[in-house]
Amino acid sequence: MEFLTELLGVFTTEGMFSPFGLETLIAGMLSGVMYSLVGIGFVLIYKSSGVFNFAQGTMLLFAALTFVSLTERQVHPVIAFTITTVVMIIMGIIIERYIMRPLANQSLLSLFMATVGLNYFLEGLAQGTWDSAVHGVDLGIPSDPIFLSEYVPDNPWFDIIISKFDGFAAAVAFLLVLGLYLFFQYTRTGLSLRAVSDDHLASQAVGIPLSKIWAIVWAVTGVITFIVGLIWADRLSVSFTLTAAVLKGLPVILIGGLTSIPGCIVGGLIIGASEKLGEIYFAPVLGGQGIEHWWAYLTALVFILIRPTGIFGEREIERI
Secondary structure, eight states: OOHHHHHHHTSSSTTTTTTHHHHHHHHHHHHHHHHHHHHHHHHHHHHSSSOOTTTTTHHHHHHHHHHHHHHTEEEEEEEEEEHHHHHHHHHHHHHHIIIIITTSSSSHHHHHHHHHHHHHHHHHHHHSSOOOOOOOOOOOOOOOEEEGTTTTTOOOOOOEEEEHHHHHHHHHHHHHHHHHHHHHHHHHHHHHHHHHHHHHHHHHTOOOOOOEEEEEHHHHHHHHHHHHHHHHHHHOSSSGGGGGGGGHHHHHHHHHHHTTTHHHHHHHHOOOOOOOHHHIHHHHTTSSSSSGOOOOOOOOHHHHHHHHSSSSSSOOOOOO
C-alpha cells in the first residue's frame, strides 16, 4: 500500500506535474537528442543495405581520437577537422569496398558478424595508430545554463534551467536531419538511395549502381559519426568507454524504427525524457540505484511489445 502511495505521488503537482518536473522533462528531451545523433548512423546503413552496423561505436571512437590526437600535435583545429573528415570518408569507402561488397549475397547474419569483426579491428587500429589514453576535448561549446525566468518573469512554470550544451546538440541534430532530408529529397544520389532502400533488385534493374550508392552511404555515415563523436567527446572525454555511448542509440532506433531518420529524433526524445524522469521520480520509489543504465531498454521493450517495427518503422510483408 505504501508503494502505491509513493507511486501515485509521482503523478501530482508536487511530482512530475510541477515546474521542476517540466525542467526535468525538457532536460531529458535535450539529452535524448544526443542519443538520436547516434541512432542516425545506424539508420543510414540499415536503410540502404539492411545491415546493422555493430562497428558504429568504434568508428565514433576512431574519429574522435584522430581529431584530438592531431590537435594535441599542434595541428590547427580546422585542419584537424578537415583531415579527420577525409579519413572517415576514406574509411567508409574502404569498408564498403573490401568488407561489405564481397559479402553482398550472404545472409544478414554473416553481414552482421562482419561488422562485429570490424568493430574489434577498428578498436585495435585506433589504439595502435594513436593510443589508449584518456583525452579531453574542448570545442568551446558553452555549458552554462539558461534561466528562462529572466526572459519570462512572474511565471513559476518558466522558473526552469536549460543547458546551453544540450541546446547546441539539439541544433546540430536539427541541421543534420534537415541536411539529410534535403539530400534524400532533392539530389539525384539521394533519390537513388531511397529507391535502393525500397527495393534493391528493382533499383539495379533500372540502372542504379548499388555499389556506388552503398559506398556513398558508408562515407556519409563516417562523417556523421565523426560529428557525433566530437559532441559526445566534449561531454564524456575521448576514451574507449566512449563506445558505450553508442549503446544508448539502440533503444532509440527500436522505438523510432530502424528505417526512419525522423524516428531517431522522436525515439531519442522519448528515451531521454523517460530516462530523466525515471532517474528523478521512479528511482526513489523503486528503491534502486543506477536506474539510468537500464530504464531506456525497459522503455524500448514496452514499445516493441506494442509495435515491434517502431513508431515509424515499416512492416515487411512477404508473399509465400
